[in-house]
Amino acid sequence: MDDKEQYARLFNDIDSQALIILGVTLVSTVLLIIVSQHGLKWLANRLHGQLRFRVFALVPLTRLLILITALVIAVPVVIEPSMRNMVTLLGALGLAIGFALKDYVSSLIAGVVSAVxxxxxxxxxxxxxxxxxxxxxxxxxxxxxxxxxxxxxxxxxxxxxxxxxxxANNGGTSLQCVASFYLHPEHEAGRVRKALRDVALTSAYLKFDQPIVVVAEETPWGTHYRIRAYPVDPRQQFLFITDMTVRGKQVLSDLGIKPALLPPGAALESQDVTGR
The missing domain is CATH 2.30.30.60 (SH3 type barrels.)
Incomplete structure (x- = not known):
């Protein structure tokens, strides 16, 4: 009966020898982590190029290896290394790892869905x-x-x-860009609309086989114009928007059209990075 009870017990009796081993393991682990982390960072800061980043990449890996080694030494001291106990321990560990990695597994499944x-x-x-x-x-x-x-x-x-x-482009080369202008309400809208369309039409980045649309929206503080057009290459989108904005401001200034004056505390509607 005593043998069965001893076999079923999960934890060992912690005596003075076990405490010494655990203490030495703990102190050694802490010291090794501190020395390795500072040592690798010191070495990396004295290297150059790609080698420097490779040494930096060893910092978390070294820490992980030290912790795993410490666990391998400490666990048999605390837990009786029997088959039943190992099965119990591995089962609990597997459950914990499965719960911790549920988002990782979800990302892998979503990766398969994204490929389809x-x-x-x-x-x-x-x-x-x-x-x-x-x-x-x-x-x-x-x-x-x-x-x-x-x-x-x-x-x-x-x-x-x-x-x-x-x-924005869904596998194609057509990506719509938007340049915004906020004007004082007292102006000739038709003239402004034509001038802004000409601004897009004369841009070096314009993709001519896609439409150019100038959209106007009246607001309490003025008129909001948007030029919707497409660059030749999606990677030129920011150059295209900048080109239309700079030249558009100059054209409107030459026409004597004033920008809108927002009242204190007013805010423009939020836009995404492409100006939509």
Missing amino acids: ELPYRPGDWVNIEGTYGEVKHVGMRTVEIQTPDDDLVAVPHLKLWDSAIHN
């Missing part, structure tokens, strides 16, 4: 929860987006389940 439905593909310009840019790589777990500020953002595929995916 193609909500984005390399070369698309997308907006996912405020992150706008060009899709550079579609992996199994994430989609990599390069923003206009040259940041590379990894967005998990699980955003497919509950977020709107805004795709």
Whole structure:
């Protein structure tokens, strides 16, 4: 009976020897982590080029290896290394890991769905929860987006389940750009509309086989004009918008048309990065 009880027990009796081993393991682990982290960072800061970033990449990996080694030493001291106990421990560990990695698995499944439905593909310009840019790589777990500020953002595929995916060109070369102008209400609207259309029509970035539309909207503080047109290449969108904005301001100034004056505290409607 005593043997069965001893076999069924999960934890060992913690005596002075076990406490010494656990204490030495804990102190050694802390010291090794501190030394390795500072040592690798010190070494990386004295290197240059790609080698510097490779050494920096070893910092979290080294810390993980030290922690795993410490667990391998400490667990047999605390837990009786029997088959039953190992099955119990591995089952609890598997349950914890499964719960912790549920979002990871969800992203992998969403990655399979994205490969079939193609909500984005390399070369698309997308907006996912405020992150706008060009899709550079579609992996199994994430989609990599390069923003206009040259940041590379990894967005998990699980955003497919509950977020709107805004795709500006959807696998094609046509991407609509919008340049906005806010004018004083006292002006000849037809003249302004024609002038703004000519601004887009004379741009070096214009894609001529797509329509040019000038949209006007009357507001309490003035008139809001939008030039909707398409650049030759989606990557030229910001150059195209800047070109239309700069030359449009000059044309309107030459026509003697004043910009709108917003009352204190007034705010323009929010727009996305493409000016829509």
